[in-house]
Amino acid sequence: MEVDGKHYRTIWVKEDDKTTVQVIDQSKLPHLFEIIDLHRIDDFIQVIKEMNIRGAGLIGAAAGYGMYIAALNAPEREFDSYINECAERLIRTRPTAKNLEWAVNRQLKAIFGEPSASRTEKIQKALLTASSIADEDVESCKMIGEHGVSLIEELSRKKGAKPVNILTHCNAGWLAFVDYGSATAPIYAAHKRGIEVHVWVDETRPRNQGASLTAWELGKQGVPHHLIADNTGGHLMQHSLVDIVIVGSDRTGANGDVANKIGTYLKALAAKDNGIPFYVALPSSSFDWKISDGIGQIPIEERDAREVKYVKGLVDGKIKEVLICPEETDAVNYGFDVTPARLVTGLITERGICRPEREDILRLFPEKR
Ligand code: MRU
Numbered sequence: 079m080e081v082d083g084k085h086y087r088t089i090w091v092k093e094d095d096k097t098t099v100q101v102i103d104q105s106k107l108p109h110l111f112e113i114i115d116l117h118r119i120d121d122f123i124q125v126i127k128e129m130n131i132r133g134a135g136l137i138g139a140a141a142g143y144g145m146y147i148a149a150l151n152a153p154e155r156e157f158d159s160y161i162n163e164c165a166e167r168l169i170r171t172r173p174t175a176k177n178l179e180w181a182v183n184r185q186l187k188a189i190f191g192e193p194s195a196s197r198t199e200k201i202q203k204a205l206l207t208a209s210s211i212a213d214e215d216v217e218s219c220k221m222i223g224e225h226g227v228s229l230i231e232e233l234s235r236k237k238g239a240k241p242v243n244i245l246t247h248c249n250a251g252w253l254a255f256v257d258y259g260s261a262t263a264p265i266y267a268a269h270k271r272g273i274e275v276h277v278w279v280d281e282t283r284p285r286n287q288g289a290s291l292t293a294w295e296l297g298k299q300g301v302p303h304h305l306i307a308d309n310t311g312g313h314l315m316q317h318s319l320v321d322i323v324i325v326g327s328d329r330t331g332a333n334g335d336v337a338n339k340i341g342t343y344l345k346a347l348a349a350k351d352n353g354i355p356f357y358v359a360l361p362s363s364s365f366d367w368k369i370s371d372g373i374g375q376i377p378i379e380e381r382d383a384r385e386v387k388y389v390k391g392l393v394d395g396k397i398k399e400v401l402i403c404p405e406e407t408d409a410v411n412y413g414f415d416v417t418p419a420r421l422v423t424g425l426i427t428e429r430g431i432c433r434p435e436r437e438d439i440l441r442l443f444p445e446k447r
Contacts, residue, residue: 079252079266081111081298087256088136089143089212096205097150099143104253105130108294109392119148119164126171126178129285133254134328134364135215138177141168142211145185146204157197161189173377174337174414176329177363181211212256218361218428219258226264226324226359226426227271233321234273241274241302243321245311248282248339249291250326250359260359261324262295264426269301277303278314282339284385284411308341312348323349324426327360332446334419334434335372336360340412346421358417358434359426365439367446372416379413386411 079086092098092115103112105128114130116122122144125131131140148164149157165182172178188207189200233242248254250261258266268275277296282288289305296303306314314320323345329337336342336358349356369375386409388399403409419434432438440447 079257079295079299087212087216088131088253089139089256091143091205091209097147099140099147101125101131101136101140102253103130104132104291106397107253108290109397116143116147118151119144119167122147123167123171126168132287133249133251134175134177134326135219135255135260135361136253137172137175138181138363139208139212139215139256141178141181142185142208144168145182145189146201146208149189149201149204152197154197157200158190161186172379174328174379175364176366177361180363184211215256215361215363216258218363219252219255219260219263221428222260222359222361222426223258223263223267225428225430226357227267227273229322229355229357229426229431230264230268230273230275231271234268237321239274241276242268243276243278243314243319245278245280245314245320245323245345246292247280247288247323247325247342247345249287249295250338251292251295253291253295254287254326255361259295260326260361260426262292263359264324265296265301266299269299275301277301278311278320279303279305280308280311280341280345281305282341283308284389286389287339311345312352315348315352315354320349320352320354323354323356325356325358327358327364328414329369329372329376330358330360330365330425331369331372331376331419332365332367332439333370333372333436334422334425334439335369335376336417336419336422336425336434337372337376337378337414338417340415343415343417343421346417350421355423356417356421357424357426357431358422361428362443365443365446373418376414376416378415381411381413383409383411
């Protein structure tokens with residue numbers, strides 16, 4: 079997407095230096111736009127854990143590039159064990175998003191697929207695979223936009239001259255992927271076609287990805303929006319101020335249960351109560367085909383309580399953290415929740431829109447039968 083007239087992806091190999099991968103530092107947004115250089119596997123582990131980069135698709139792509147950098151730096155005589163160790167370390171960084179594990183496993187197959195391949199060939203294969211993972215993410219998100227825009231178009235036709243009000247949670251935008259985003263792709267496609275849209279952006283405590291990232295990227299693309307406190311959605315829905323909810327997914331069960339940023343479930347409940355369509359946009363790399371009960375089976379990341387107790391923002395021109403509760407207060411910090419399929423109207427994927435149920439998902443992905 080465009081940042082001040084220049085096109086960016088969220089991750090790329092540095093021009094003229096194939097040993098360096100570059101990413102946008104999301105921990106500084108919206109206040110500073112900075113690029114971080116990644117040279118070693120430890121750099122990848124650090125930026126994923128500390129959430130300088132985040133979002134299911136992007137951490138999947140970063141895991142792909144991380145495995146390439148691991149292959150590049152692997153010691154000659156311990157190549158295989160080093161690669162396996164890096165794979166395990168990457169998978170452990172963030173447990174909920176399926177894309178990360180999916181990308182690492184795809185790289186393991188690519189690197190070890192041909193046992194007779196030379197070290198140089200393995201490194202080359204890892205680079206090609208990392209680029210394919212990133213390119214496919216872009217293509218999938220673009221297609222999600224093409225399919226999802228039909229839902230917005232339909233609502234716009236019904237509403238006549240009034241803008242379509244879309245509520246979204248967290249950041250399933252281009253920053254969470256390599257480009258376009260999942261939940262935002264239909265919104266960007268609609269905006270590009272001249273359909274009037276307006277987005278309600280949940281702030282998304284505790285890390286405020288809605289406030290700091292979604293609001294920033296929608297602003298950069300010129301999409302009208304308002305930031306709202308997390309608890310506002312239900313009220314807006316009761317007053318017919320939301321036409322559709324579109325969110326992303328970090329892991330989607332084969333039965334249509336969806337794990338997404340904490341608080342998504344409450345939005346789905348409110349949408350159901352108010353008869354508002356609730357769609358989840360996801361590339362197929364987010365599916366976990368082994369999951370038949372999301373609540374029981376999807377691992378939910380617990381993060382540092384500090385993220386709940388402190389809020390980060392701009393103070394006197396500097397990015398600072400401020401304590402918002404008594405210092406001695408204990409807090410807990412669940413990163414995600416699971417929205418059961420019964421609350422989801424449909425899944426928007428790169429192959430089309432389906433109902434959140436096994437048979438209809440498999441209609442789009444018959445090779446997973
Ligand atoms: O913890 P994060 O910021 O990595 O969370 C991931 C997300 O951005 C959301 O859950 C999102 O809605 C789905 S991932 C594209």
